[in-house]
Amino acid sequence: MSKAKTTKSYVYEYPRPSITVDVVLFTVVDTDLKVLLVRRGEAPFAGAWALPGGFVRVGDERGSRGEDLDTAARRELAEETGLASPRIYLEQLGAFGAPDRDPRGRVVSIAYFALLDPELRGTIAARGGPVLRAGSDAADARWVSVASEARRLTLAFDHREILDAALARLRMRVEVSTLAFELVPPTFTVGELREVFEAIRGEAHDPANFRRKFERMLDEGLLEEAPGKRQTGTKPARVYRFVRAARDGS
Amino acid sequence: MSKAKTTKSYVYEYPRPSITVDVVLFTVVDTDLKVLLVRRGEAPFAGAWALPGGFVRVGDERGSRGEDLDTAARRELAEETGLASPRIYLEQLGAFGAPDRDPRGRVVSIAYFALLDPELRGTIAARGGPVLRAGSDAADARWVSVASEARRLTLAFDHREILDAALARLRMRVEVSTLAFELVPPTFTVGELREVFEAIRGEAHDPANFRRKFERMLDEGLLEEAPGKRQTGTKPARVYRFVRAARDGS
DNA sequence: CCAAAAGTGTTCCTAGTACACCCATGT
DNA sequence: ACATGGGTGTACTAGGAACACTTTTGG
Numbered sequence: 131m132s133k134a135k136t137t138k139s140y141v142y143e144y145p146r147p148s149i150t151v152d153v154v155l156f157t158v159v160d161t162d163l164k165v166l167l168v169r170r171g172e173a174p175f176a177g178a179w180a181l182p183g184g185f186v187r188v189g190d191e192r193g194s195r196g197e198d199l200d201t202a203a204r205r206e207l208a209e210e211t212g213l214a215s216p217r218i219y220l221e222q223l224g225a226f227g228a229p230d231r232d233p234r235g236r237v238v239s240i241a242y243f244a245l246l247d248p249e250l251r252g253t254i255a256a257r258g259g260p261v262l263r264a265g266s267d268a269a270d271a272r273w274v275s276v277a278s279e280a281r282r283l284t285l286a287f288d289h290r291e292i293l294d295a296a297l298a299r300l301r302m303r304v305e306v307s308t309l310a311f312e313l314v315p316p317t318f319t320v321g322e323l324r325e326v327f328e329a330i331r332g333e334a335h336d337p338a339n340f341r342r343k344f345e346r347m348l349d350e351g352l353l354e355e356a357p358g359k360r361q362t363g364t365k366p367a368r369v370y371r372f373v374r375a376a377r378d379g380s
Numbered sequence: 381m382s383k384a385k386t387t388k389s390y391v392y393e394y395p396r397p398s399i400t401v402d403v404v405l406f407t408v409v410d411t412d413l414k415v416l417l418v419r420r421g422e423a424p425f426a427g428a429w430a431l432p433g434g435f436v437r438v439g440d441e442r443g444s445r446g447e448d449l450d451t452a453a454r455r456e457l458a459e460e461t462g463l464a465s466p467r468i469y470l471e472q473l474g475a476f477g478a479p480d481r482d483p484r485g486r487v488v489s490i491a492y493f494a495l496l497d498p499e500l501r502g503t504i505a506a507r508g509g510p511v512l513r514a515g516s517d518a519a520d521a522r523w524v525s526v527a528s529e530a531r532r533l534t535l536a537f538d539h540r541e542i543l544d545a546a547l548a549r550l551r552m553r554v555e556v557s558t559l560a561f562e563l564v565p566p567t568f569t570v571g572e573l574r575e576v577f578e579a580i581r582g583e584a585h586d587p588a589n590f591r592r593k594f595e596r597m598l599d600e601g602l603l604e605e606a607p608g609k610r611q612t613g614t615k616p617a618r619v620y621r622f623v624r625a626a627r628d629g630s
Numbered sequence: 631c632c633a634a635a636a637g638t639g640t641t642c643c644t645a646g647t648a649c650a651c652c653c654a655t656g657t
Numbered sequence: 658a659c660a661t662g663g664g665t666g667t668a669c670t671a672g673g674a675a676c677a678c679t680t681t682t683g684g
Contacts, residue, residue, distance in 0.1 A: 569663090570663080570664090571662070571663075587662080587663080587664090588664080588665080588666090591663090591664070591665090612661090612662070612663080613661080613662085614660085614661050614662045614663075615661080615662060615663045615664085616663085617662080617663060617664090618663090
């Protein structure tokens with residue numbers, strides 16, 4: 131804050147960039163990690179796939195100050211998917227501000243990554259897919275497999291870099307935190323949670339060893355048994371649920 | 381990127397925030413973790429301690445696009461400390477954009493955390509401390525002990541929140557990466573590196589166990605023995621150096 | 631009966647922790 | 658001689674990895 135002129139209003143004396151939020155929304159379908167991409171309908175990058183996002187509302191200069199960055203991310207997500215659930219996990223990834231990342235001018239994007247569990251994803255699917263706004267520049271939107279399809283796509287702006295960063299963050303976080311719970315239905319079996327781990331890490335995990343990891347979480351009170359069993363086409367499996375209270379401290 | 385009007389120049393149709401970078405520069409003096417704070421000379425928060433930082437140069441609307449965010453952080457650091465060394469570790473912490481974080485208007489800050497080793501810090505000290513620019517709104521600057529002094533200070537803007545986030549990030553990173561090497565002189569003893577760990581974690585670490593951790597890093601090729609011994613006032617200790625090549629992959 | 635996933639047991643290895651102890655040096 | 662930090666040894670424990678094995682279901 132030391133780049134000051136001598137007047138109180140120096141904040142306004144510098145050229146300013148535009149600020150956007152972009153959201154990397156992950157979900158796991160069956161055993162496949164997917165990311166939500168939208169197809170751009172307009173220049174620049176018309177026809178290219180991009181991350182959902184949009185401008186942060188900053189308010190006018192003397193009136194309201196506009197919205198928080200997290201709020202902007204959640205709002206954009208709600209507008210793209212039709213979902214405004216607090217159950218969607220949202221975490222800031224960082225700022226991407228290379229001078230030439232947007233051909234229209236200087237635009238700094240605050241990137242977020244978000245996780246959608248299968249149940250909530252189902253409520254989108256029931257409405258015929260992600261909801262696009264009238265007048266949006268997004269011509270289409272769909273879930274793209276991260277491992278297979280997304281690798282080959284050319285994404286708009288620096289969205290490839292953002293997606294890679296989000297994936298790296300997700301993989302790092304999932305080893306050490308309880309993030310995987312955000313990608314699983316409200317009740318789940320040991321095998322279902324393991325499949326989410328495998329989808330994110332991109333490699334198989336010994337079921338026996340995963341079970342012991344699971345049992346440790348059970349001991350720690352992160353999980354509890356839920357009533358009922360899951361019919362799996364083979365031996366029925368016990369179902370569990372995430373104990374949300376255990377996350378209050380984080 | 382879907383908040384579009386229909387003209388190509390819609391980027392300019394929205395009110396824009398100002399963008400700053402703020403830098404949390406850590407160093408370890410003896411066995412004490414310190415952070416560089418500047419005292420503000422002007423409103424708002426005149427007289428309060430704050431993180432060094434300043435506005436990102438975004439260029440004018442038709443000319444150059446201005447500087448990268450990382451470049452801006454490094455430039456501000458150079459201007460505050462007189463040091464422009466690539467040896468200063470710099471990592472983006474995230475964006476802080478609460479609507480009311482700056483009383484002057486909507487300002488989004490991209491926060492960085494940076495690490496300064498004792499040798500480089502010495503070159504600052506030799507010049508009589510951090511260098512303040514002529515016409516700066518920073519009236520003073522100094523190293524503040526994180527554990528004792530900084531806890532009690534009231535910081536300007538949301539810099540308390542940024543400092544806490546930087547400290548949390550540093551503590552998390554130091555357990556799992558080679559960050560501690562950035563806070564140690566070019567050659568160091570086992571005990572010196574341990575003291576850096578202790579300063580960051582805020583608690584003692586068994587010397588015998590730390591030595592084994594150290595030896596593992598030696599086996600992995602992260603470290604190598606350096607010529608000479610360190611006179612310590614007691615039994616002379618072997619000195620080592622960081623093998624920079626081992627970091628290329630990260 | 632058979633395939634397949636649920637679930638159990640065992641062994642090996644690495645790394646963190648606690649703690650006892652010896653060694654070399656300056657004062 | 659002795660305090661101090663350098664340096665070694667040892668025992669305990671938690672958790673990851675590898676893999677053999679039994680159990681329970683649907684087909």
